Amino acid sequence: MSENGMFGGKGSGDTSGFGGLVNASTVIAPTQRPYGGYFDQVADDLERAYPLFSDAIEKVVVDRGELTLFIKAARLVDVAKILRDQLRFEMCVGVNGIHFPEETSRELHAVYSLLSITRNQRIRLEVCVSVKDPHIPSVVDVWAGTNWHERETYDMFGIIFDNHPGLTRILMPDDWAGFPQRKDYPLGGIEIEYKGATIPAPSQRRSYK
Amino acid sequence: MTTFTDPYASSQETTEGRVYSVTGGDWDSLVTEIGATKEERVVLNMGPQHPSTHGVLRLILELEGETVTETRCGIGYLHTGIEKNTEFRNWTQGVTFVTRMDYLSPIFNETAYCLGVEKLLGITNDVPERATVIRVMMMEFNRISSHMVALGTGALELGALSPMIFAFREREKVLDVFELLSGLRMNMAYIRPGGVAQDLPEGALKIIRETVKDLRHNFKDNQKLLVGNSIWLKRTQGIGYLDLAGCTTLGITGPVLRSTGLAWDLRKAQPYCGYENYEFDIPTTDTCDVYGRFLIRMQELEQSLRIIEQCVTKLEKLENQPVMVADKKIAWPSQLSVGADGMGNSLNHIREIMGESMEALIHHFKLVTEGFRVPAGQVYTAIESPRGELGVNLVSDGGTRPYRVHFRDPSFNNLQSTAAMCEGGQMADVIAAVASIDPVMGGVDR
Numbered sequence: 001m002s003e004n005g006m007f008g009g010k011g012s013g014d015t016s017g018f019g020g021l022v023n024a025s026t027v028i029a030p031t032q033r034p035y036g037g038y039f040d041q042v043a044d045d046l047e048r049a050y051p052l053f054s055d056a057i058e059k060v061v062v063d064r065g066e067l068t069l070f071i072k073a074a075r076l077v078d079v080a081k082i083l084r085d086q087l088r089f090e091m092c093v094g095v096n097g098i099h100f101p102e103e104t105s106r107e108l109h110a111v112y113s114l115l116s117i118t119r120n121q122r123i124r125l126e127v128c129v130s131v132k133d134p135h136i137p138s139v140v141d142v143w144a145g146t147n148w149h150e151r152e153t154y155d156m157f158g159i160i161f162d163n164h165p166g167l168t169r170i171l172m173p174d175d176w177a178g179f180p181q182r183k184d185y186p187l188g189g190i191e192i193e194y195k196g197a198t199i200p201a202p203s204q205r206r207s208y209k
Numbered sequence: 210m211t212t213f214t215d216p217y218a219s220s221q222e223t224t225e226g227r228v229y230s231v232t233g234g235d236w237d238s239l240v241t242e243i244g245a246t247k248e249e250r251v252v253l254n255m256g257p258q259h260p261s262t263h264g265v266l267r268l269i270l271e272l273e274g275e276t277v278t279e280t281r282c283g284i285g286y287l288h289t290g291i292e293k294n295t296e297f298r299n300w301t302q303g304v305t306f307v308t309r310m311d312y313l314s315p316i317f318n319e320t321a322y323c324l325g326v327e328k329l330l331g332i333t334n335d336v337p338e339r340a341t342v343i344r345v346m347m348m349e350f351n352r353i354s355s356h357m358v359a360l361g362t363g364a365l366e367l368g369a370l371s372p373m374i375f376a377f378r379e380r381e382k383v384l385d386v387f388e389l390l391s392g393l394r395m396n397m398a399y400i401r402p403g404g405v406a407q408d409l410p411e412g413a414l415k416i417i418r419e420t421v422k423d424l425r426h427n428f429k430d431n432q433k434l435l436v437g438n439s440i441w442l443k444r445t446q447g448i449g450y451l452d453l454a455g456c457t458t459l460g461i462t463g464p465v466l467r468s469t470g471l472a473w474d475l476r477k478a479q480p481y482c483g484y485e486n487y488e489f490d491i492p493t494t495d496t497c498d499v500y501g502r503f504l505i506r507m508q509e510l511e512q513s514l515r516i517i518e519q520c521v522t523k524l525e526k527l528e529n530q531p532v533m534v535a536d537k538k539i540a541w542p543s544q545l546s547v548g549a550d551g552m553g554n555s556l557n558h559i560r561e562i563m564g565e566s567m568e569a570l571i572h573h574f575k576l577v578t579e580g581f582r583v584p585a586g587q588v589y590t591a592i593e594s595p596r597g598e599l600g601v602n603l604v605s606d607g608g609t610r611p612y613r614v615h616f617r618d619p620s621f622n623n624l625q626s627t628a629a630m631c632e633g634g635q636m637a638d639v640i641a642a643v644a645s646i647d648p649v650m651g652g653v654d655r
Contacts, residue, residue: 028586063586064328090457093591094617096602113589113600113617117457117471120478124589145460148625149617156292171285171654180293181613187290187297 030059038121039067042087049086050079058128068124073136076127080112080142083125088118092139095149097157099182105130108159112139112146129159138164156181225252249273253636257286263362263643264650268627270639277639280631282624287654295614299580300326301541303611305398307601310616311652312395313358316351317594318616318652319400320344324481325590325603326402329583332534338523339530340404341482346417346520347390347399348482348592349513353424354383355595356506360431363503363644367444375430382420389413392545392552404533407545414521421514421521428510436507445500449630449642452497459629460622463597464509465646468502470495475593482592487516499645509595539581542573580609596620596647618652 034040039062046069047053056075061068071079083089091114098109106128114123127136138161140147150161151170158179161167169176178185220229220242229242250273257267267283291310295303307322308315327333361376384394390409391399399406435441451461453469466473472491476484492508494501533540542562546555562570585607591600597619604613623646630642 064331064588066588068587091460093460093462093598093600094602094615094622096613096615096617098587098604098613111587111602113602115598117473117478122479122589122591143460144458145622145625148621152621169285171288173285180290187293 028061028063031062035060035062035067037065038119039123042067042121042123045087046079046082050082052078066122066124068126070126070128073127073129076125077137077139077142079125080139083114083123084142087116089114089116089121089123090118091115092143092146092149095139095146095153097153097159097181099157101183103128105132107131108134108157110136110153110157110159131158134159135162136160137162138167140164155179158182250278255639257283263366263648266624266643266648266650266653268639268643270631270636272636275636277631277634277636280628280639282627284621284624284650284653287650289655291655292614292616295611297610299609300402300583300611301580303614304401305396307614307616308396308398309651310655311594311596311599311618311620311649313355313649313651314351314594314596314599315396316344316347316400317592317599319398320348320482321590321592321594321599321601321616322603322614323400323402324592325588325601326583328588328590329586329603329605330402330539330581331584332403332536332539335534335536336404337531337534338483339408339527340532342520342523342527343390343405343409343532344400345482345484345487346517346524347387347405349516349520350383350386352513352595353510354380354387356510357383359595359644359647360503360506363641363647364435364441366640366644367441369435369441372431372434375427375434379424379427382424386417386420389416401533401541403536403539403541404531406541408532409524414524417517417521421517425511425514428507432507435503442500444638444641445503445645446496446498448499448634448638449502449645450497451626451630455626455629459626461597461626463593463595463619463623464502464505465623465626466597467491467493467505468495469497475591475598479591481590487519489515499641502645537572538576542569542576582607582609583611591617594619596649596652597623616652616655618655620646620648620650620652621655624648624653 035043043060050056052075056072056079058070058072061070093113093115096111098111099107100109101107108129108131110127110129112125114125116122129136136159138146138150140150141163147165148170150164151167153159154161154167155169155172156179168174172180220227250271253270253272255268255270257265265286267286269281269283270277271279291306295306298306303322303326304319307318310318324333327336357376357380361373361380364372364376387397388394390413391397391406393399451465451469453471455461456466456469462473470493472493474491475481476489477491489512492505492512494504533544543554543558545552562573583605585605587602587604589600589602591598593599598617599619600617602613602615602617603611606612626646627643630646631639634642
């Protein structure tokens with residue numbers, strides 16, 4: 001795998017011509033109470049319903065009118081069940097991954113967007129794991145609809161969702177090597193084999209240098 | 210067993226049993242062979258290129274005679290890595306990428322993305338009202354063109370050709386409006402962070418009013434053909450059943466959810482783009498089946514027309530208002546205009562940057578090549594696309610390019626319900642059930 005980008009960009013992969021514009025990812029500081037809006041109510045309800053609340057929650061972030069609960073991976077399924085059954089977050093509309101290579105031992109984040117039709121509210125759960133041990137328990141038993149979302153997150157980021165009924169690649173071919181959405185995975189530069197003929201990597205056949 | 214010379218039908222022995230490949234033409238020789246085997250269980254691969262599968266969807270059906278015992282979807286044939294690509298372009302260029310995801314509802318992709326960027330920038334309330342009303346009007350037109358494809362191809366897949374002809378006739382009218390307003394019929398990249406790419410051309414509102422009148426009149430053709438049609442009822446009533454509990458656990462939204470009787474529509478429940486200022490109804494049915502979803506789409510057409518009429522009235526009052534945020538550090542420097550040789554950058558703007566102001570040229574160059582910076586953070590914005598909740602998860606690291614763009618596409622999520630809708634039913638009903646989900650593979654695979 002070549003590190004050169006599709007347009008011959010090197011190092012940062014910045015193709016705009018402004019090579020030095022790479023920013024370190026920013027870790028958002030936790031928010032203290034009161035969170036504002038319905039967020040205090042959600043946090044109160046969860047604390048009441050779940051005695052291990054303080055142990056399960058790493059931090060709470062309220063940013064731009066959205067509530068994010070950072071949950072320890074080991075407690076995720078417990079919290080998810082309580083959110084569904086007692087707080088009435090009936091739907092998990094999706095799971096997606098984010099890769100922060102600078103956050104040592106918390107490089108991979110899985111983000112769960114929850115929707116409560118009963119309360120007409122949204123919250124977000126975030127679980128952080130390391131690249132070396134990317135295991136998160138699956139919530140397919142709680143929300144069946146997360147099945148494909150978890151498969152996509154596995155496919156793109158390599159997060160392994162334990163106890164998933166069939167954790168296989170979903171968008172990329174089954175025999176694909178690597179996890180394309182990780183930040184250390186190049187854009188382009190992948191050798192493509194098409195019906196026996198090989199096509200040179202984009203950096204070899206076109207360059208805007 | 211005889212040996213075949215038929216180029217369209219052949220069979221071979223594999224570890225999983227005998228595999229028959231048929232691609233068209235005369236299958237007589239295979240029918241004889243399949244009939245001679247004792248096993249009733251057949252695993253049928255339908256797609257990924259099949260006229261009944263709505264694009265490159267691959268359905269793996271396990272059959273006992275005509276009854277479907279198991280259904281699985283194979284997707285990914287249209288994966289284009291759009292989410293990864295956006296990380297290598299600036300925030301404005303992202304619009305051009307995301308519009309190509311769900312290609313039947315490009316305006317919704319653009320709007321959801323731009324609402325997310327604006328939320329990250331904290332300029333949600335600074336977007337001019339005229340731009341917001343134009344966005345709503347474009348979205349509702351897009352809802353009509355998307356539903357037209359859903360209805361037309363859905364009917365076609367069940368063997369009814371005329372509804373498809375009528376539906377595509379109306380869709381053309383909507384695409385003409387898109388062309389008039391944005392210069393393009395599909396993938397317009399018309400909605401931009403901070404507003405829209407250009408203002409309406411002269412005389413557009415009059416043409417839109419006439420189009421709305423035509424559409425309302427012509428919708429009746431399909432209504433007369435299908436609503437209450439006994440063949441249509443037999444193919445759709447009680448087919449593809451999925452109730453409310455199934456929908457919530459599978460995260461299903463859109464017409465499929467509303468066919469269970471729950472009036473859940475983000476335009477009403479969690480309004481964006483000022484939808485709370487429009488009068489419209491949320492059509493529902495309580496049949497949980499393909500026919501109910503069909504009726505909902507038919508009724509939503511009329512509701513979209515109602516919203517468009519209200520948009521036109523609002524736009525008449527907002528004449529000569531801006532369509533882009535005032536902040537010059539965000540607003541794309543050049544407004545497009547239509548000249549003698551087609552559409553391009555406005556000549557006034559070219560004159561200014563090339564002949565009058567060095568600073569304007571530098572500003573233009575910086576903003577177009579480098580783009581604007583977006584404060585670090587994460588947002589999730591969701592809008593009601595024709596297929597359900599279209600969510601966008603954006604992450605910024607404070608730079609000029611997105612750190613992560615994730616689309617929660619309703620087609621991707623809703624396609625998971627195929628097994629629940631089809632297993633235990635007839636094979637022919639799989640086609641009706643998939644058509645009622647209305648998956649668009651561009652959105653599913655991204």
